[in-house]
Amino acid sequence: xxxxxxxxxxxxxxxxxxxxxxxxxxxxxxxxxxxxxxxxxxxxxxxxxxxxxxxxxxxxxxxxxxxxxxxxxxxxxxxxxxxxxxxxxxxxxxxxxxxxxxxxxxxxxxxxxxxxxxxxxxxxxxxxxxxxxxxxxxxxxxxxxxxxxxxxxxxxxxxxxxxxxxxxxxxxxxxxxxxxxxxxxxxxxxxxxxxxxxxxxxxxxxxxxxxxxxxxxxxxxxxxxxxxxxxxxxxxxxxxxxxxxxxxxxxxxxxxxxxxxxxxxxxxxxxxxxxxxxxxxxxxxxxxxxxxxxxxxxxxxxxxxxxxxxxxxxxxxxxxxxxxxxxxxxxxxxxxxxxxxxx
Numbered sequence: 001x002x003x004x005x006x007x008x009x010x011x012x013x014x015x016x017x018x019x020x021x022x023x024x025x026x027x028x029x030x031x032x033x034x035x036x037x038x039x040x041x042x043x044x045x046x047x048x049x050x051x052x053x054x055x056x057x058x059x060x061x062x063x064x065x066x067x068x069x070x071x072x073x074x075x076x077x078x079x080x081x082x083x084x085x086x087x088x089x090x091x092x093x094x095x096x097x098x099x100x101x102x103x104x105x106x107x108x109x110x111x112x113x114x115x116x117x118x119x120x121x122x123x124x125x126x127x128x129x130x131x132x133x134x135x136x137x138x139x140x141x142x143x144x145x146x147x148x149x150x151x152x153x154x155x156x157x158x159x160x161x162x163x164x165x166x167x168x169x170x171x172x173x174x175x176x177x178x179x180x181x182x183x184x185x186x187x188x189x190x191x192x193x194x195x196x197x198x199x200x201x202x203x204x205x206x207x208x209x210x211x212x213x214x215x216x217x218x219x220x221x222x223x224x225x226x227x228x229x230x231x232x233x234x235x236x237x238x239x240x241x242x243x244x245x246x247x248x249x250x251x252x253x254x255x256x257x258x259x260x261x262x263x264x265x266x267x268x269x270x271x272x273x274x275x276x277x278x279x280x281x282x283x284x285x286x287x288x289x290x291x292x293x294x295x296x297x298x299x300x301x302x303x304x305x306x307x308x309x310x311x312x313x314x315x316x317x318x319x320x321x322x323x324x325x326x327x328x329x330x331x332x333x334x335x336x337x338x339x340x341x342x343x
Contacts, residue, residue: 031315032155036162038318040170041199043069047167062167066160074156083230191333198325206301206321210240213247213281220273224266226254238305238317247278300324 026033040047043065050068051061166173178188214237221229236250251274258267301321308320 029155029158031312031319032158033162034319035315036159036166038199038203038322039069039073039159040163040166041196042203044196058168062164065167066163069163070156070160080230080234187333187337190336191329194329194333195326198329199322202301202321202325203318207318209281210237210246213237213240213278216273216277216281217247217250220251220270220277221254224258224270224273225263226258226270238302247274251278 046068047061047065050065051058054061054064174192178185178192181188183191214233214235217236218229218233220226221232226232232250232254236247239249240246251270255267255270255274258264258270301324304320304324305317306320308316308318308323310316312319
């Protein structure tokens with residue numbers, strides 16, 4: 001018996017060492033692998049349709065679904081990032097330039113005086129300085145992403161390969177994980193089911209709604225002549241996670257800016273656009289996208305996005321809410337196991 005225990009301890013020690021080494025080996029590709037798992041979960045229904053039309057040829061269905069997912073995501077994200085970087089650089093340059101500073105000052109002055117708020121040149125300078133600092137941070141981070149083209153190419157390749165195998169052999173990997181888990185199979189199945197719900201709830205729910213509202217905001221800004229529409233649309237996508245009035249934090253200043261700079265018709269048009277195209281998304285599209293899921297307060301989702309960006313980098317807007325969602329899932333499962341154990 002003592003010999004068997006020593007064998008077991010020795011095996012656990014080896015497993016720990018090899019596990020740590022494996023982690024450091026896979027660490028450069030960790031984000032890519034996590035993204036592949038997320039995409040495979042979200043696009044599982046599409047893969048099932050393609051698999052059915054491919055007459056159950058799993059290899060062909062996997063490669064077709066992978067190409068579809070990467071085309072649907074990589075191309076728009078690349079274009080959006082380039083456009084945000086371009087608009088942020090232009091706005092940053094205009095703030096440094098005297099003419100841009102004067103334009104900003106006059107617009108802010110008109111809005112603040114129209115609202116009856118005291119205005120001074122110092123207020124304008126402080127606002128311009130804060131905006132320059134924020135835009136400088138954004139430009140530096142986006143520049144870092146695009147400067148490392150080789151790493152991005154490798155990550156996309158890893159996502160492509162991982163997606164293919166997840167679509168092709170995902171069921172086998174799931175069965176293997178259940179067999180290796182020390183928990184009962186019923187608990188393992190519940191964990192996988194809850195994780196699937198969590199991923200779909202976060203990605204297809206709150207974040208998807210925010211992205212749609214951000215896109216509609218950018219379209220409205222383009223139509224009615226608000227500068228840097230893609231940049232502010234991206235800000236609106238993050239603000240949309242605040243329940244009830246998130247997008248208004250971006251729309252209202254833009255409407256006031258248009259009104260007090262003399263573009264009354266554009267201001268009214270943007271106001272109507274905000275109510276019809278953006279405001280109804282929460283009531284119509286939101287419930288359909290979110291459906292049944294892990295319901296997390298919007299305020300916590302916002303904090304998880306901001307904290308996720310700070311901790312994980314640009315992909316934190318996705319990883320942050322997902323980690324928080326997983327926490328709620330595991331707490332729910334632990335509570336269920338504890339209740340069953342006390343019966």
